[in-house]
Amino acid sequence: MSKSIAQVADLVDDLEVIAKYEEYHRKAWPEVREKQKAIGIERMEIFRTGNHLFMYITAPDDFDFENDFNGFKPTPRNQEWQDIMSTLLQKVPEANDGELWRRIPAVFDSEWSE
Secondary structure (H helix, E strand, C coil): CEEEEEEEEEECCCHHHHHHHHHHHHCCCHHHHHHHHHCCCCEEEEEEECCEEEEEEEEECCCCHHHHHCCCCCCHHHHHHHHHHHHHEECCCCCCCCCCCEEECCCCCCCCCC
């Protein structure tokens, strides 16, 4: 079985920044994708409307977000990616200090039993 994890973030509200973010993600670095798979991410999708981003992650049921996602030690190449992305993102109001992405809880799933 797999579980879903969702997050939101905002891009800096500038058309050039938004285009740059999308260009990076169209050509995501292999090292970044390899690291995602290595920590257990089965699939990651990011959707955008305006400057708002919605990330949808599928991972194994035993995936622990805090330890597996936030706790991994980045390689130099992955750190470079994160450093670049942090210049393109801005904190959403719901995010804690130091966060750019904010996890959001599921409020409905059509597979939940009644």
